[in-house]
Amino acid sequence: MNWFSKFLTSSIGQKVIMSITGLFLILFLVIHLIGNLQLLKNDGGESFNIYAAFMAHNPLIKVVSITLYASILLHAIQGILITLKNKGARKQKYLVSNTQTTSFASRQMALLGTLIFVFICIHMGDFWYKMKFTDELPLQKYATHTEYVKDLYSRVYIAFQQLWIVVVYVISMVVLTFHLLHGFQSAFQTLGLNHRKYTPVIKAIGTVFAILVPLAFALIPVLMYFN
Amino acid sequence: MKLTLKIWRQENSNASGKFQTYQVSDVSPDMSFLEMIDVLNEKLIVKNEDPIAFDHDCREGICGMCSMVINGRPHGPLKGVTTCQLHMRSFKEGDTIVIEPWRANSFPVLKDLIVDRTAFDRVIASGGYISVNTGNAQDANNIPISKIDADEAFGSASCIGCGACVAACPNGSAMLFVSAKVNQLSKLPQGQPERNVRVLDMVAQMDKEGFGFCSNTGACEADCPKEISLTNIAALNRDYLKASLMDQ
Numbered sequence: 001m002n003w004f005s006k007f008l009t010s011s012i013g014q015k016v017i018m019s020i021t022g023l024f025l026i027l028f029l030v031i032h033l034i035g036n037l038q039l040l041k042n043d044g045g046e047s048f049n050i051y052a053a054f055m056a057h058n059p060l061i062k063v064v065s066i067t068l069y070a071s072i073l074l075h076a077i078q079g080i081l082i083t084l085k086n087k088g089a090r091k092q093k094y095l096v097s098n099t100q101t102t103s104f105a106s107r108q109m110a111l112l113g114t115l116i117f118v119f120i121c122i123h124m125g126d127f128w129y130k131m132k133f134t135d136e137l138p139l140q141k142y143a144t145h146t147e148y149v150k151d152l153y154s155r156v157y158i159a160f161q162q163l164w165i166v167v168v169y170v171i172s173m174v175v176l177t178f179h180l181l182h183g184f185q186s187a188f189q190t191l192g193l194n195h196r197k198y199t200p201v202i203k204a205i206g207t208v209f210a211i212l213v214p215l216a217f218a219l220i221p222v223l224m225y226f227n
Numbered sequence: 228m229k230l231t232l233k234i235w236r237q238e239n240s241n242a243s244g245k246f247q248t249y250q251v252s253d254v255s256p257d258m259s260f261l262e263m264i265d266v267l268n269e270k271l272i273v274k275n276e277d278p279i280a281f282d283h284d285c286r287e288g289i290c291g292m293c294s295m296v297i298n299g300r301p302h303g304p305l306k307g308v309t310t311c312q313l314h315m316r317s318f319k320e321g322d323t324i325v326i327e328p329w330r331a332n333s334f335p336v337l338k339d340l341i342v343d344r345t346a347f348d349r350v351i352a353s354g355g356y357i358s359v360n361t362g363n364a365q366d367a368n369n370i371p372i373s374k375i376d377a378d379e380a381f382g383s384a385s386c387i388g389c390g391a392c393v394a395a396c397p398n399g400s401a402m403l404f405v406s407a408k409v410n411q412l413s414k415l416p417q418g419q420p421e422r423n424v425r426v427l428d429m430v431a432q433m434d435k436e437g438f439g440f441c442s443n444t445g446a447c448e449a450d451c452p453k454e455i456s457l458t459n460i461a462a463l464n465r466d467y468l469k470a471s472l473m474d475q
Contacts, residue, residue, distance in 0.1 A: 007471040010430055011400075011440045012464055018416025082440050084399035089439030091332055095233070095246065095297030096325045098395065101449035107397055109442060186443040194458045 019190040021052060021075040022183055027139075028068055039220055045153025048144050053149035063096055076117050083110040105112050105182040112179040119172035145192055161223040169221040172185035180210035212215060228315060232267065232322040234279055236296055240335050240343070246325075251405035256316035260303065261286060261293060263315055280339040288312040288452065291387030295340055296327040297350035301450045302389035309389065311454040321388040329390050333436045344390050346436040347404060349366070351388075351430035354425040355408045357417050372418050380414035383407040385453045392447035392455075398439030403447040405433045407455045423470035430467055 007013040038048040055061050098162070104114065130136050130152075137150040159165050184206030188194070193202070229252045237244025251267050258266070264319050268278035284292040293310040296302035303313040318324065326340065334342040351374030386407035394403050409426050418425070441460055448457045 003471060010467075011402075011434050012430060012440075012467045013442055013471070014465075015442075016468065033449040045370070082442075086400075086442065087330055088401035088438060092331055092336075094296060094299055094328050095329055096296075096327070098299035101299070101395070102397065102404045102444040102446045105443040106442065118443070123451075136339075189457065189461050190441075190461075190464055192461045192468060194459075194461030196394070210435055 002053060014078060015190045017078050018075060018082065019187040021071040021078070022187045023164060024067070024071045025075060026180070026184060026187070026209070028071075029155045029217075031211060033216055037216070039153065040223055043138075044206055045151065045157070048156075049140055049149045049151055050142065050145050052131065052152045053145075054145070056150075068131070071119075074121065076113065079113050089158045103182060105178040106186070109182055111177065114176050116172065116179055119168070119175070120167065123172075126165075127155060130155060157224060160221040164226070166221040166225045170218045173218035176211050176214040176217075180214070181207060184209055228252075228256060228318070228320050230263075230315075230321070232252055233323065233325045234340070235327045235336075236279070237337055238338065239330075240337055243398040244336065244339075254315050256314065258313055258315045259286070260295070260297070260313040260315065261311050270389075278470050280337075280341050281310060283339050286311040289387060291389035294329050294342060294389055294391070296329065296342075296394055298325050301329065301394040302452050303380065306449075307452060308389075312433055312452075331395035331438070333391045333399065333401070333438050334390060334393060342390070344388075345412045346438070347390060347401070349436065350401070350429055350432045351408060352406055354421070354428035355412070357394045357421060359417075365467060372415060376414050380411050383414065383455065383459055384411035386411075386451075386455050387453055389452060391450050391452060393438060395446040395450035396441075397444055397446060398399050398441065398446070400441045401433050401436070402441035402460050402463065403451060403455055405429055405456075406459035409466060410459050410462050413462070421473040422466070426463065426470045427474060430463075 008017065033050055036048075038051055039045075041047055099107070120193040131150060135154060136153055140151040141148050160169075185199075185203045188199070189201050193199075228260075229250070230314065232251060233246045234249060234316065236247045237243050239258045249267055251263065254263050254266070259356045261281070264279060264281060271405070272279045281295050282292045284290040285292075288311060291309075293302075295302070295310045297313070302308060302310045305313055305317060328336050328340045329342045329344075333346045333413075335342055337343050384407070385403060388404060388408075390401075390404070392403035393399055396403075409429055413422050443457070445457060448455065
């Protein structure tokens with residue numbers, strides 16, 4: 001086995017894969033949020049639809065999206081493998097389980113991750129699939145844009161008029177908060193980035209990020225439902 | 228004090244164990260936890276019953292032999308304390324105490340509360356040492372070492388290898404132990420020549436022993452009787468990453 005595959009199959013290497021894909025997904029959340037906040041702009045979806053058309057056709061974005069899909073799958077598959085390994089490392093369980101010294105999020109990363117993966121499937125099936133692989137979306141022409149663009153905004157609007165979809169989105173964002181509360185700072189620890197001066201800062205940023213970003217995401221369906 | 232003890236009894240590594248309940252009275256709050264078990268064992272011996280097998284040696288918190296999970300916590304509820312240094316004043320009259328062995332596939336139960344921790348020995352044998360020619364001991368201050376480095380190395384070296392980290396970890400991971408044993412050497416000049424090989428070999432052996440992976444829950448740090456910090460694990464990750472990339 002050469003050094004690279006040896007590294008990637010080692011316990012630490014597999015954790016590094018989780019860490020790097022996780023940090024990439026965290027970065028994606030920021031970009032995704034900035035783009036999607038245009039849904040709340042009061043222009044009948046014009047800027048959002050033009051932005052969506054740009055994201056669907058730009059070749060550079062295509063490369064980034066493939067990296068993103070690969071990261072989601074790798075993070076999920078690697079996460080499952082690590083969880084199976086970890087659950088199997090203690091066949092005989094304790095009679096009294098200890099929950100006093102660890103956070104709920106740190107113990108339930110796999111469960112939280114699975115729920116997020118289910119959410120991603122629903123979310124992408126609703127919008128990404130319809131945008132990319134069907135002609136269901138009506139075309140729109142805007143004065144500021146030369147070509148016809150798919151009206152993804154109206155699709156999002158219709159979806160977020162249904163209460164159960166809004167509820168699913170809000171619950172999923174709460175789940176994401178817990179996943180990030182542990183995941184954000186854990187990613188740095190796994191990469192060995194632990195320092196007396198900076199780790200408290202990373203932990204604080206992680207906590208604020210884990211609360212604010214999912215909250216902003218959750219506000220989109222809630223505000224669109226009530227408007 | 229009167230107490231109810233639920234203790235794991237297991238004949239040998241092949242037998243399936245079960246919990247057995249014992250009532251103990253006349254427990255002094257000044258007794259250590261192990262002395263309390265000693266008193267129970269004396270009574271069992273008088274009754275011609277098999278005494279409870281448990282590991283112990285120095286009984287002053289430095290050897291790393293005692294190993295009991297008390298009410299779900301390795302070494303019991305106190306911070307920075309081994310089972311032998313836990314006293315019965317930490318419990319209340321009438322308490323029910325559940326006593327289990329360290330549980331991890333890599334630490335098979337030998338009998339009752341005694342587990343086989345030789346997996347740790349094999350990790351150390353794989354690289355937890357420095358190679359020096361024998362001869363007269365060098366003058367202590369021949370190699371200048373900064374106070375900070377010396378203190379950090381000593382902090383890591385205070386790990387007594389009891390295995391509470393593995394017992395506490397939801398994943399049965401040995402990362403805190405291995406990281407302490409890697410760092411006690413990598414912080415010092417004497418540890419440098421074999422630094423890369425050491426971390427690669429010790430992590431490889433740790434994986435081979437079947438310990439789970441670290442998921443940074445912090446359970447190990449919370450229950451470590453020597454309060455070894457998670458920064459050791461970060462340093463191990465860093466060293467392993469660097470060694471994987473740089474080692475020839």
